Amino acid sequence: MDIANPTDEHAxxxxxxxxxxxxxxEPQALEYNNRERFNLELFRELGEMGLLGITVPEEYG
Structure with missing residues (x-):
């Protein structure tokens, strides 16, 4: 992969x-940071988007 020329999928x-x-x-980052809290809702959204474990090959789930 050429990082300067990503595939359409990467783009x-x-x-x-x-x-x-x-x-x-961004809209909530400062508030959660100042309160020293973890935004579990956003984390779940990342999972729903398929972004958690993105480096794990699909064959492993």
Whole structure:
């Protein structure tokens, strides 16, 4: 893979993550950080999006 020239799939993944961060993470990040809390709802959303375990081959679940 050439990191300077991502595949269409990688570009789509990058845009999906960028949008999620902009729309869901950034608006609440400072508040959760200041309260020293973990936003479990966002973590679950990442799982629903298929982003947890993204480095694990699909054959392993």
């Amino acid at each position: 789509m993944l990058r845009e999906m993550v960028r949008s999620f961060v902009t729309e869901r993470v």
